Structure formats: structure tokens, C-alpha cells
Amino acid sequence: MGVGLNTTLNTAKVAMLVDQTAISVVGQNIANVNNPNFTRQELQIQAAFPIFTTPGAIGTGVRPTQVIRRFDEFLQKQILENQTHMDKLGVQNDAFLRTERIFNESDGFGINRAMSDFFNSFEDLAVTPDGGAERSNVIARARVLSQRANKINSDLKNLRVDLNTKITGGVDKINKLTAQIVEMNRMIHESETTLINANDFRDQRDALVKELSQFVDISSFEQSNNEIVVSTTSGRLLVAGQAAFQLKTIPNADDPVTSDVYWTDLSGNRVNITDELVGGQVGGAIQIRDNELLDYKDRLDHVFATLIREVNRIHAGGIGLDGSTGLNFFNGLRPSSTADSKNTGTGVIASATIIDPAAVSVDKYEILFASAGSFTVNNLTTGQTSGTFTFTAGSSIPFFLGKGIDVSISGAPAAGDKFVVNAARDASMLIGVNSQLISNNLKIAAGTTTHFSDGSNALSIAALATSRLIGQTVNAGSGAFTLSEFYNTLVGDIGTATSSSNSNLKQQEGIQNQLFNRREQVSGVALDEEMIKLIQFQHAFGASAKLITTVDELLQTMLNMT
């Protein structure tokens, strides 16, 4: 008993079909050679069930089993993590490069120069206190300095606005992507329940997840029903099977140029997750917007608040050529006090006014309620705790009275509530020359007497240039830095941050490139390889055809025998 010729014919037919299928898989691979999200596919085949006969089992040809993707799950996870990190660094690097240009000192016409020129103009005034040209020059230099400060302040603000646009746009994109992932989940689920590998849908879904990881740091896993669950790395669900959780941006009440990101749970409760997002373009933009850029702005404000306070203190103690006294040189500081947007109590800042402009502390303070009845004051500028105090609603806080600011909180704050009091806030934006002095420069108090050429007050102001004003207790003159040293350190720090952001990004790009190459090695399409396979299956197809011809001839022979 042997195998019939018809069986052999069938073997050849199936083999030709398999070869055709294999060639069409090769065709799919070649067609997608430049699709970065494509995963190389392969037709898997196995020998067909044999027929048991004498002398033994005789094969009945080949059967296709499935089309598989050459895919490395672990590698894909690494790529996602790296992508998130790289996009974060990318958005931050852009922001650092812009910051660096905002604080551009390399042409020699930045704040550093304007500050030197400002103090020099007082040296000139001290030499010729009654000189009209010298007085005009003082005003002109002060205005240039103010304008430079205003410009940096508004440039920094614009940068934060642009980052915010990136954040709100990114959140919109995240919502679209999560909706698309939900759709792909549905399609993959439906296809694969019929036991067909949805390779191309999976490629698409992987591409969507990868794109999502460009915006925010996520983690994902596949459930047994072939749907994936995506959440932020802090654990907020974004996609659960066929449900998407939408994010929303809402402008922050204290800092209107910024928006907070909210996550809505199944029961419709909004949770502020702004601080939780640390990766991708959105996380990166949030981090630099709320940390580095705010820090730079605070430090710039600190310089100018100190300048305003000190120059005004000395100027107001002098006498103008027209006999005027007590005038500020720069417009005075305005204290800012804000309640944290996450506060749960009903406490509000009832008042915050500067009562002693000559001695006001320009440090940034945080009032942190330990309980409803007591609070701790932390000096955020020095990073030290200033003490714990008993809370009395509506009455001036004695600690701040001693710092020259009248602050009172009314209502009932709850434990954990925070308030920030900062007399220096936006000093770099507020700084401007007192308009009375601009309209009549005789009011510049160059002296402390009405003698026409008394330049002693101008000398005192010029001496501020080399006084260690920053980091001192008020008026002690024994701080750590002069104004320009403190500012120069700020520029240096921005340079350091930019330079390390540059090299981090470069390094990350290198890693990303390696990972890409490793993915390509597993999943990428190599044309030469596909050509070889094409020829391989072409020959197999030819051989099967030859088999049919041969069987045909055998059959002819048999038929002709009768």
C-alpha cells in the first residue's frame, strides 16, 4: 500500500499556495521597508499530518500555521521609557536654550552692564551733584536697567506661556491618543478572538502607545483578552481596555499664565495631577515651567527687590536740589501673597502690605499650617525654618511685622494648607523710576543737605555696587554676595543647567539610536534578506510546479497504458 498520486498532487498544490502566501508576506515586508513602526512578519509553516502506511508514515506536504511578528516586548518597553525621557529632555533643552538667550550677557549689553552703568552714573553725580547732564544720565541709566529687567521678566513669562501652550496642546493630544488606543484595543480584541493574529493592528497600537509616551510618562501591560491597560507612571489610569480616562487643563488661579492638569476618575472626581507628570513633553514642560524657570525668576526678582529697597532707603534719606525729601528712587515694592491651590481650609490672606519699605525682607516665605491653630513659617529663599506660631484669625502676624510686612489670614485654614508671602515677587517687572524724578530730575537726592554740590548721598548709593547686600539680615551690610555677583551666579547656573541638559540630551539620543538599531535588528526589514526569501520561495514554487508536471506525466503514462 502506497500513497496515491492524487495525494502527491495535493501536496504540490498546497506547497504552491504556501509559497504564494510566503511571497505575499515578503511583499508586505518590502512594501513597509520605510515604515518605522512596522514589524517584520514571517509565515510560519509546519509539515502536514502524515499518512501512516507501509513502510511507515509518509508526509503529505506542508501547512501554513500563522503569520507572526518578529517582536521583542522587552525591547519595546525600553524604547518607550527612553522615548519619554528623551522627549522630556528635548522640550527642556529647548526651554534652557531660550532661557540662555534671554539672559544673554556675551555681547556685553545685558543686566550686568546695565547695573554697572547705573551705579557709575551715581559716581558721576557724586562728582557733579548739581549737573543737569549727570542727573539726566542717572535717570537714563536707571531706566535702561529697569527696561532690561522688565524685558527679561516678560521674556521669561512668555517662555512659561509657550511651555504652557505645549502642556495644554499635549494634554489634548494625550486625550486623542488614548481614544485611538481604546479603538485599537477593540479591533484587536475582536480580531484575535477569532484566533487570527492582528499583526498590523498591533503595530498601529504600539505606534500609538509610543506616541503617547512622547507626551507623558506611562506604563502599560496587555491583559489576557489582548487589550492593553495604560496608566501614568504615578498610577493614574489613562486607558483600561475599552475605556479612556480624559485629562483636562484648568488655568491656575495664582499664576494665571500656567495651567494645572486634572485627571477625572470613573465617578467624575477631578484630581490635580500636575506635579505627578514627570516625563514626556508634557511632564518635561511642567517640570521646567514650575521649577527651574520659577527659580530663575525668583532669583532675578530677589536681585531687583534688593536693589529697589536699598536704593530707595538711601535715596529717601537724602535731600533733592529742590529741597524734596523722602522720595523713592524706584517705584516701591508690592508684596504678593498667595494661597496654595490645593488648600482644603477656608483660610484666605486678608491683607498683605509693606509697612517698612526700607527694612522689608525680600525673602520668599511659606506659611504652612501644622494644625488649624498653629503654623510654621519657612524661609524658602534660605531654606530655613523661621519658627512656629499660634494662629489668630484676622490679626497681623507678629513675625511678618518684624520683617516689615503686615500679613493677616482670616477664615479657618486646615492642617497642611500653605500660603506664600513674597515681597520680592515680580520686582523685575515692577521696577521703574519714580515718575516724579523723571519729570523733575532736581528731585534726585544727591546730597543729605541743601548744599548745591553735596554728593554724599549719591556716593552712598554708588557704594551699594560693592556692598554685600544679598543674603544678609536687613541693612547689616554683611551678606554673602553683591548684587552683580548674585546675578552673575544666576547666569552661570543657567549656563550649567543648559550645558548639562545639552549633554544629557545628546547621551539620550545615543541610547535611543542604539535601541532603535536593536529593534531594527529584530523587527526591521532588510531588503537583501527579503530578496533572498523571494528567490527561495520562487524556487520552491517552481519545484512544486515541477512536481505537478511530473505527477501529470506519471498519470499520462498510467492512462496511456490501457
Added chain:
Amino acid sequence: MPFRITNQMMFNNSLINIFRQNEDMLKLQEQLASGKRINHPSDDPLGTMEVLDLRSQKTANEQFLRNGTGGTSRLNQTDSLLDRANSLAVRGKELALGQVGALATPQARATAAVEVDQLIQDAINLGNEKTGSRFLFGGQDTATAPVTSQGAYVGSPTRLRMNISSGNLLDIGVLASEFLTTDLNPALTSSIPVADLHKGAGIGAGTFSITDRAGTTVNVTVSAGDTIGNVINAINSSGANVTAAISADGSGITITDNNTTPTQNLTIADVSGTAAADLGIAGDRPVDSFTGDDLDPVVQAGTLLSSLLGGSGLTPGSISVVNGATSATVTFAGATTVGDLINAINASGTNVTAGIDSTGTRLTLTSNSSSTVAYAHDLGGGTTAEVLGIGGGRNLILNLQRLSAALKADDNAGILGAIDNLGTGTDTIQTVRGDVGARTNQVELQQTTLEGSQFDIGEESGQIEGANAFEVASNLALLQSAFQATLRSTASIIQPTLLDFLR
């Protein structure tokens, strides 16, 4: 299985390499174009900080150099004017020497007196010399003529000063009261009547309000007959939490607020009259303590000797008073007030009357006889007569005036005295010139130091931020050849595929 090299891998790697080299070349090109190694803070953050610190120093030094140049020219101008003052004194002395002795006739003396009168006018004009529109010898009062037509000093007692390097203040002016005339310049004391303030113009009586920094408002009334002590006591006992006192340098009244938690400005305002404004304390000030305007009291008989010369005090030494043939030595034993000095001179038995000049800045000494001219000169190297403005040393104008009077009165003793006093006058002028010269040297020395340090700063910042053109250019050439090699190899790797060989 060998390492699979896919098409995307090859293209991707080629692109990355080309971009990276392009970026490096752009950076070098930027360095070559700007000539600087540091074009952004991130190029070298530490270097950036150093360069910025150096630039601050450099700009400050530029200012001090400018100050120094201005100061030197001011001092040089002063020196040439002092030279002129010296020739006036020498000419006066020559004229006096020519008219001394029995041979000189009254007519010749009268003729000489005409020339001396011209010298007096020259000396007064010299004292009112200007640079631009500003009086040179009036100290901080540059807007008003410091020397009156009588030769009294009405300028400020404080010289002009400027920084010639950081914190190095140098006086760049000379006062007319140092070589043409004198200024007793009494400091404030509590016994001084308010009527003597402001060179004797006094202050307007009236009521002013003081609002301390805690917000307490009180009124204080000053009447025309009050002394400074009365005013200070009235403020201190007014109920406002402030303390008034005479300022440390004796120029004005210092008001100090004693509130630990200020809630507002320290405000002093006139309610009726002009007392607060005249006392130099009116105003709305956000400060705890301030010193009001210079009150400039005049010398009165009751003025304490210890308060003279801006509070440095005058310890009187012996002087000789000469009037015609009579002369006497006055020792001023036990004198404590200006009145004591006047009384001692008047009691010297030389038929003279001492008094206080109408400007309240010096004393006067006149002979009771119209035929003689009284003068005084110091004994034993003292400066009492000179400082009081009754003869010798710095009083060039007065000495010339006495010579003129003696010539006109045909008073031989007076002419002899003038020769003596003009002689000490030239000594004084030489001393002042020496002082000016020393200050000029000081400025020039400082300028040299500053220029040296400017050079060093330029050198140092050049080393930190400057690009070495040769190094950058050769690096660029290296990169260029590497870049060409990359392009060539990319071209040869990317082109061939199996397709080229399948037919």
C-alpha cells in the same frame, strides 16, 4: 544568526553622523566668527561667571579712571589759581617793602595803595573763580559766590570729594577759606539760639507735627527766642516715640524713631509757620533715622570755642595785637567763648575794638584811631589770629586790605605788620599747594594702578573667553576632512543592494 543590518538602520546612522559633524562644525564656525570661545553661558558656565565678574570690575575701573581724569584736571586748575594767589601776595609784599621807612612819602604810599586795591579785587575775583558755571572755591556750595566783596567766606565748609578707586574717597577741591580768608564754622550746640541759624537768617517760628513710625502724631511749637536745646527738648518730650539730638558732625539735627515695628513713614510737617522746614527736618521719610539739613549757625559772643571749626574746637594761643606804636600780647587765659576772646583783645590796652564780622564767620579788629591801622599776628607758631580772621596766614584778602589802609593812613607800623602777615600768607599758600600736589600725585598713582589692573583684567578675560584662532581653524580643518570621509563612505555603503545584481 549574524547581526541583521536593515535599511533603516543604515540610513539612520548615516544621518546621525552627518548631523553631529555639522553641529560641531557650526560651533567652531561661531567661535571663529565671534573670536570668542564662550558665546553662550552653557559653553563654559564657570568661565561665564568669571568673565562677568571681571567685566563688572572693568566697568567700575573705567568709572574710577574717568573720575581720576576729572579730578586731576580740577586739581591742576586749582594749583595754577593758587600760583596766582601766591603772586598776588608776593606783589603786595613788594609794594609794601617799597613804601616802608621814613623815605616813603604819603603820596607815593597813596599811589601804591591804588595798586594794592586792585590786588584785593583780584584776590576776591580769584576766590570766586568758576569752572564751567560752578564756583571752584566754595566747597559744596557751587552755585553762590563764596567770597563777599568784603572778603568774608560764605561758602560751604565741606570740600568736594570723589572716589578715585573703590571706597577711596579723595578731596578734590580747596576752599577759599583755606588761603584767601577764614571761616570759623561753628558746629551746632544746644545753647545756640535758633535765630543764629542759616548764617544768621534764623528760622521762622511756628508749630510742626511729628508722626512717628507707629502712627502717633504730636505737635511741637518753636518760638523765635528758643535755642537748639529748647527745640530738641520739645521734640523729645512731645510724646512721639522719637529722639532728637545734634548730629555727630554738628551740622544739623538727627531724628531717630524708636519704634521696633514701624507701620508707616516718619513724617514731620509744618502746621503753622516754617519751623520744621527751616530746621531742615520737614519731610515724609520711610527711614528710622535721618539727619536734617546743615543749619549753618553764625558766630556770636556766646559761641563756645569748642564748637568752632566744625566742632574741632579752637584752643587759643598767644597773639600780638599791634596798633600804630602800641602793641600788646594777648594770651586768652581761661577763655571759653568767642565773647571772652573779644573782651581779652579789647582789654589789651592797644586802643582797638574787636567784634564779629557781619557774616558771622570771623572776627574783626579795628583801631579806634583813624590815623593807625590795627592788626594782629600769631606768636610762637600758633594759628589763633589767622583762624579768627584778624591777621596773618590764610587771610590774604584781609592782609592786603590792611596794607591798603595802612598805606592810605601813612601808618608805617601798619605797613610793617602787613609785610609780616603777607609773608606768612605765602607760606600758607605754599602749604596748600603742597597738599594739592600730594593729592594730584595720589590720583595719578591710583590711575597708573587702575590702568595696570584694566590691562590685567583684559588679559585675563581674553584668556577665559577668547578663542584661539589657530587652534579653532585647525580643528575645523580636521573636522572637515572627517566630514568628507563620512560622506564618501556613506555614499559607498548605501548604494549597492542585492537588487543591483539580480537579473
